[in-house]
Amino acid sequence: TVTARYVLAADCGTTLAGTAGTGSCGASNSVNVVIFPSAPAAPIVNSGFGPIIVTPPSTVSGFTIQYSFDDGATWGANTPPTNDNCTGYKIKTRYVTAAACGSIPSGTSSTIAACKESPATTRIVDQTAPINITVSANPSSLWPPNHKMKDIKVTMSAQDNCSATGAPICRVVSITSNEPINNDGSADGNTEVDWEIPTNPEGAEVWVKLRAERSGNGDGRVYTINVECTDAAGNTSQSSTTVTVAHNISGPGAGSSVKIGTTINMAGTFWDVAGNKHTAKWLVDGASVNGTVASEPVGTKNGTVKGSYKLATAGVYKLQMNITDQKGVTSYATTNGYDEAIVVAYDPNGGYTYGGKKYKSPKGAFPSQPNVAGDMTYGFQTNYYKGATNPKGETWFILNNGEFEFNALNFDYLVVNGAKAQFKGLGKMVRNGVEQSGIAFILTVIDGQLTGGGGADKIRMKIYNKSNGEVYYDSQAGASDADNPTTVVENNAAGDGVVVVNTNTTTTAARINTAVTATQVDVTPQTTYFxxxxxxxxxxxxxxxxxxxxxxxxxxxxxxxxxxxxxxxxxxxxxxxxxxxxxxxxxxxxxxxxxxxxxxxxxxxxxxxxx
Missing domain, CATH: 2.60.40.10 (Immunoglobulins)
Structure with a gap:
């Protein structure tokens, strides 16, 4: 409140020297004056791109704080807008009286200066997640299903409504499978881990690893690669892509045995991206056989392949399914689930085999105990008897005087071919004092004394779980079941570590260089056995x-x-x-x-x- 008056030099009512006077100086009426504070500093707001929070400036007695979110065009309370604004809201503050900025209060008054606006603070709001996410994997189909890890390139991109904040960053966050990693009982190999994500999984291209593996049952394995894209505001969107492991030889069953002269029906499944057209061929021990694409893949549904072949000669035959698209790209499979796709043609009048000695069992033969090695003593004999469907005989393998033992009396087939013989069956295993029955085996031998035998008797024993393919013992680990044995029999000066008798001379030379498969011989026409x-x-x-x-x-x-x-x-x-x-x-x-x-x-x- 301001008032005015006139006064003498001495003061109001004072008498100067030599002069007398009376009365006093009077005051004028008062007036009100409003003095506005200086402009506030630029507003302080929270970081990020989400909802705006403005920190109020210091209070000044008698004044109200106003806020503007459009560079001073409009003013009001501290109620920030919530809509996205990619260029940013320009936020200001000011002090005002109860009436308004620069107004005249009731009564006589005036103003000194007006309310001043603060500098603007720009704040972007972006609460919209990235859009138009694209994810692809190359290759999108894994073959052959050989249980090996393979590199997959994952390409990712996304768009954001606020281009000013930069492109979203995409990353691989996880990988899942529609099958268990270790699918007990369904012959997927029980290998792990089945996928690997790099330490830095961000970028337009990321390389992951997937195992080319599938269950022996069902329609195949589908890996799902899950991707998350994040914009500068922290908003996220998710997407995914798939990689399929579908190639499989579904028939005949792995290790099936048939008499020579039988025509086998072959069947398989495969998958490819939509729109491709395919042709099929089968390889039967390297011989090319025309196949038929019975149905093309549709969506996630597999395509199917068929074919047939007559097995005229005794032997162990490897099967391979080749699928070629219209661009000339060929994919293939050589497995039936976990097992190698092999079919055995036997001749029940072809021969028999026996033997007994020992050999050095190498390290790595026992997958669960890779450092175990030692002397493996063995004995075996098998042949076909008159009228029998399966061969008969016995097989014994003992490691280090009983540390490991295997015995078999039940055989599925016997194949004799030149100097080689192979037979397969079921037996019981004693390992670490625990006996297990129903354990499968394949024994392959070469008689070194016969033509094509190479001069040294050789043997290979593979013992495994028939249900899921888990290998318990393999003296030639990792080799195909149709490969020649390489382990030499010891202390075999007499050459009786392996004896192969081939009574069918027409088949002896026919497949001497192929993997052994059984011919069987009726060596005892009578009902009494030796x-x-x-x-x-x-x-x-x-x-x-x-x-x-x-x-x-x-x-x-x-x-x-x-x-x-x-x-x-x-x-x-x-x-x-x-x-x-x-x-x-x-x-x-x-x-x-x-x-x-x-x-x-x-x-x-x-x-x-x-x-």
């Missing part, structure tokens, strides 16, 4: 042995060996039907009794236990 019956077995005292043979004329020789191959005793000129005692003075342990009569041979395991 055998040694020992009881009790095991025993703590002695064995009572009876010899059985349909041949009552030729003498029988029996040789008993311990696990090291040392000959314990030999008995000659024995006859069919003879019974005698054996082993009274044997030390506790495991022994093999080998019978020979003419071209027949039989090996039986004997166990002497402590008293």
């Amino acid at each position: 055998d040694l019956k020992a009881s009790p077995n095991p025993t703590t005292s002695h064995f009572t042995v009876k010899l059985e043979s349909p041949n009552t004329k030729d003498p029988i020789t029996m040789k008993v060996m311990d696990l090291s191959g040392k000959v314990i005793e030999i008995r000659k000129n024995l006859v069919a039907g003879q019974t005698f005692q054996l082993g009274t003075h044997y030390r506790p342990g495991m022994y093999f009794a080998e019978l020979t009569q003419g071209d027949k041979r039989r090996i039986v395991k004997l166990v002497k236990q402590p008293d």
Whole structure:
């Protein structure tokens, strides 16, 4: 409030020297004056691109703070707008009186200066997630399904409504599969991990790794690569792309065995991107066979392939399915689920095999115990008997005097081809003191003394889980089931570590360089088998042995060996039907009794236990 008055030099009512005066100076009426504060500093707002929060300037008594979010065009309360603004809101503040900026209050008044606006602060609002996300994977189909990790290029891009804030950044956040990593019981190989994401998964192109693997059941594996794109405001959008592992030879079943002369029907599945057209060929042990694309892939549905081939010769045949698109790109599969696609053609009148010695089991033969190695002692004999559907015989493998043991009496097939023989079946395994039955095996041998045998007897034993393909033992790890064995039999000066007898000369030379598959021979037309019956077995005292043979004329020789191959005793000129005692003075342990009569041979395991 301001008032005015006139005064003398001395002051109001003062008498100057030499002059007298009366009265006093009077004051004028008062007036009101409003003095506005200086303009506030530029507003302080929160960082980021989300909802705006303005920090109010310092308060001034008698004044109200106003806010503008459009560079001073309009003023009001501290209520920021919420709509996206990619160029930014220009935010200002000012002090005003209760009436308004520069107005005259009631009564007589005036103003000194007007309310001043602060400098503007620009603030962008962007709450819209990126749009138009594109994601692709190359390749989008993995083949062959060989359980190996393969590089996949993931290309990603996205757009944002606020181009001023820069392009969104995309990254691979996760990978999933429609199948379990370890799909027990469905033959996917039980390998892990099945995918790898790099340490820095951001950018327009990111390389990931996926395992070319699928279950033996179902329609194949589909990997989903999940992508997230983030703009400068932190808004995110998600998308994904898929990679399919569909190629598979679905028929015939892996390791199927048929008689020579059988026509097999082959079938398979594959997947490719929409719009491609395909032709098919089959390779049967390298021989090209025309196939038929029965149906093309549609969406996520697999295409199908068919074909047929007559197996005229005994052997183990590898199958391969080739799919070629209209651009000439060929993809293929060589597996039936986890297993290698192999079909066996056998000749039940073709031959038989037997043997027994030992070999050095290498490190890596036991996948669960890769450092385990040692002497593997073995014995086997198998052949077809008259009227039998499956071959008969016995197989024994013992590592390091009982650390590992495998025995089989049930065989699926026997194939003899030149110097090679292969037979497959089921047996029981004792590992770490635990016995498991129903364990599958494939034994492949070469008789080095025969033409094409190379001069040295060789052997390969593979023992595995028939349900899921898990390998328990393989003396030639990683090789195809149709490959030649490479492990040389030891202490084999007599050449009887492996004996292959091929009675069908027409098939001996036909496939001598191919993988062994079984021919089988009827070596005993009568119902009596060539055998040694020992009881009790095991025993703590002695064995009572009876010899059985349909041949009552030729003498029988029996040789008993311990696990090291040392000959314990030999008995000659024995006859069919003879019974005698054996082993009274044997030390506790495991022994093999080998019978020979003419071209027949039989090996039986004997166990002497402590008293």
